[in-house]
Amino acid sequence: MTSTATPAWLLDSEVGLCPCGCIGTRKKANLVDKTIAGSASLLRRAMFADDTSAQPGLLQRVDPRIKVLSLVGLLVVTSLVHHIPVLLAMYLATLPLAVASRLSLRFFVKRVWLFIPIFTGVIVLPAMFSFITHGHIVVPLGHWFGHRVGLTSQGLRSAGLIVIRVATSISLVVLLTLTTPWVELLAALRALRVPRMFVLVTGMAYRYLFHLLDSVTDMYTARKSRMVGRETDVVAGRAFVGASAGAMFGKAHALSEEVYSAMIARGYNGNARTMNRFRLGVQDLVWVTACLAAAVVVLGWDHAIGR
């Protein structure tokens, strides 16, 4: 993967499939290691998105307002489609878009399909069986208390629908987030009439998120540097987590006071102002037309196959 600014070692991913660490390997990792790894991975993802959104790709050139509107529209279309072949076609169509936007195809596919089997697969697997989704048994698996048990056609179709729909939806959102710098994303939200205060607060939260993340990493690194061997005391571990989260709140509050003073010093009087410099170009018109055409084709096809 070509990267503009982020050092390669930061992009080396550890085996952890969910950023929050709630799913993935059940490795009995130390809570300190896990939190440090978690914050590093968050930073890595943010920096990665910064890098990719700065590439000269197809979607990077589209006006952010148009991009947000069109991708949300496509998400709605995805959720309205009721047939697997149609959804599959939609998913496949996201792949050339990713390539045209200078995203690595391997990364783009991996990002979606690493998440699916763990989260969606486990949830959807039981739904294929006749005791969850009743219907015509296509793969009989014998009898259980006198009832025929097996995979039903309805269950298989339902599972397929969920998996491919989740894959398409995630791909669309990833396309949006990796091709739009966060500042532009916020400005697009403002242009789409999201209340100004809400946008201001979100932008500030995103900016200070990384500042506070630094404090978390410092705190846990300091703890790690004082540890010998493995920490096994669960009670002490919990006390440490409570104390560090409490100390974080103290720091966060002090920070908010400082930010407020700084805002006042720069003339903040309760009104937020945003710059609005977006201008629609030819590529935006082309993109909107393409999205509308895609939506019409997809919904028409889905309707033609029948309910």
Place this chain on the structure above:
Amino acid sequence: MHIPDGYLSPATCATFYGASVPVWLTAGRRVKKVVRNRYVPLVAIGAAYSFLVMMFNVPIPDGTTAHAVGGVLIAVLLGPWAAVIAVSIALLIQALFFGDGGVLAYGANCFNMAIVMPVVGYAVYRAVSRHVSLTSTRRAVAAGLGGYIGLNIAALCAAVEFGLQPTLFKAADGTPLYAPFHLSQTIPTMALAHLTVAGGVEFVLTAGVIAYLQRANLPIMRINHGSVAETDAELELTRKPGWRWAVVGLGTMIVLTPLGLIAPGGAFGEAAPADLNLHKYGLSAVPSGLRHYAGFWHNAFFSGYDFSNDKHPVVGYLLSAGVGILTIGVAILAIFAAVRVLRSRGPRRPDLVEVRS
């Protein structure tokens, strides 16, 4: 509990956006009124904090770790309205900037984790920590309990949202179009996971942070607990006398006064000497001391709860009751006034320091 896109039908997503928007607007107005201009940095950094709280790994008994949501913790620290906005923004950043949790499902995710969870959890916290000082252990436990119950109610909401999908949205041949499990399957599954592990983790984190702030950074608790007494001793000083219960008890007795009019017989030990059943007690005459002192006081206003020789027994009874209550009330107020005067001359209690940030 972050629902990705694809599990909920577009109609469900639209419904939850519709349900969340008025709550966001109300929350925005309420927070702005309380902290004015300051609310922008406070809520922004509250949102960043809420995002980070979801990254803190809490050890669980099997040796691995799990993370909490922290919605109730933010509600206890900043108030429920600020928590609604802070957690919503944390979820927005997750959905939009990091791709965790759906964009269409954002309304439903906010409803569960940013609205139901802090509001329910905060209500539990308030109910359990009533009349408790700021440093009391019970306050930390109340916060933990709020976290536990808030998380479980939020999980129940998510389970209902999932469980309604196969009933409401299916193809002609019965194929579920969105999440495939019924209510009878989603509710027990979510309840099992959240009543045990996830709820416990939420309890540990919420109670742990409050307990830490109680001993290490008490002024910060004042953001949302402006005038709560700091210690149990101060709480005793500021506690208002239990007027309400006394008033309710006395009022009930006053309302029941007419019962005396319909009660048959006489009260034990209150009969006049002439009405005594001497035979029952093995006596031959009224004892001389009793006869002597029975007529000792002749100047009662309402002798025998009456004033006109029993011409109007009911009016007389009620009038005596009214005058009696009035007399006792005046006496009590006089005693209170006397106590207050005496106290104000004595040493003053230390004034409560009010810290507001």
